[in-house]
Amino acid sequence: MSNTEEEKTVKHSLIGAFAAVVSLAAPAVAQQHLSITTGGTGGVYFPMGGGIAELISQNLEGYSAVGEVSGGTVENMARIFNGDADFAMGIADTVSQAASGTGAFEGRQVPVRTIAAIYAAPMQIVVLDEGPIQTLQDVKGTRFSIGAPGSGNEVNTTTVLGANGISFDDLGRTERLSYTETADGMRDGVVDGGLWASTAPTSSIMSLSASRDLRLIGLSDEEVAAIIEQDESFVPFTMPEGIYPGVEAPVQTVALSNALVAHEDLDEELAYQVTKLLHENAEYLVSIHPAARDMTEEFMVNGASVPLHPGAQRYYEEIGLEIPDRLRP
Template structure:
């Protein structure tokens, strides 16, 4: 005999199960990345968009300083973030911006990677008429080198010193502003040069050629093989990159430009559920064609480059996907 009482219990049980499933799928994960227009932002948003298709909803907070985002990720305050391989070593060694962070080396052990990618190159940009046509012309000039709290400014100033011997604050004035302020300052003539990490073919760099002419300084050939430059190229997340100068309209440096390349990775922390990271990773790689259509530079993101410059263990959820997909994982990256 059919009992309405039994039916009621069944419906109640099913309702509870659905409610629990809804609560899980409705969870929103916190993510942080750089500002709009930055290749790191483009990549992170592409990752978040694909993750959303698998039910992993990532709320993206853009315009953040990556040094701080990685620290928040290591603490478990956010779930996903963009970061720089070199920052991992600084946190693990409790150096520079992490010098006063209590327990920084232990926090660094919480960082996990999902995938790495080639982000672009440092662009030393100066407008026509600035008086800067070579690196030596920087002497006595004002140069935007990056934000106050990031690692880019130190890298830019190191690059200038290796090439010219010039020291920031002595031979030239180094200005540290937000990225947006740096662009505006160059456009308004308030600074003489800007050193900006950007993807090759960046619209933000290209815009200086739409209303005039500009120059991207190339690393001199005689400096490329120097011990100091090779050491800079060899740092985590760095390397030499070359591209044709005519990729930008109105760009005055002829021929091939040699630049300091940079790589990034999409990170998370050890406390994020394995299933969540698995689904997000799987969704990204299974929708790679859509990712490639997001931006020109993302066409270089392939399964063969998945571990580019990654220098922390992969998250177990990401490992599960790569193993299932038959993608060989370096032993050093297995958690």
């Protein structure tokens, strides 16, 4: 082979190699990586966020996404504020505080907007069937668990009871117990009831129902209205017949939604496409975690505690949903 032919061969090889490198590199350059900050690995947020990340990665050209472990909603709102995450899972009351710069976010308002409410955490007032509690007002004078000290459950119980004129001083004995401890106390007959602010069905309640007959206490229309008037993060919610053994009719209560949210500056078209993905793949999310069965069209919108992202609003309006004034950007 002559030097000229050898030079041509080398040149062509180099050109081919360069083209291959460019071809391999191009998708990586075009791919935009998205972070969805979720919660601990033992909760609902982590698998739900991971499922949403998989939907994005498999269906939105030019994007890949990953669910990130976090300490929960407060940390998630900080990540949105600092630009360390593109999307976040969050519970309604904390997200609302972040948006208004109140509570844990005093002096630091987070410009957060809702993509979609995903599932509800209903306030489940569970009592022993043979016990004295028939209505919410009947908790007065009883041995009632309000949740572990400093927990979100304790905060929620304070709101539910307080909005309806019941203070902890009205209880016969105030028990500050975790969900598992409350169930154990009811099983042993030393606690009359408690409030669970969690997804339903809840494992500790299911376990308790195997050994004790239970009753869910429903809220009246007036009691629901009083709670929402005190804290608009709550929404009306009906627990279905058969959710637990012995529950033979729907039970009216209130719930806090858990939503996918984002910074208000998130690209509008991306927000639109992600909202569309969630709506069209609700059954897939139910396969990730059954809590997503709450994700009806109406709940996706009305479960929001802060205004919708403009991209999400555009999608919901396109499919004919009515947007309440409180949720317009």
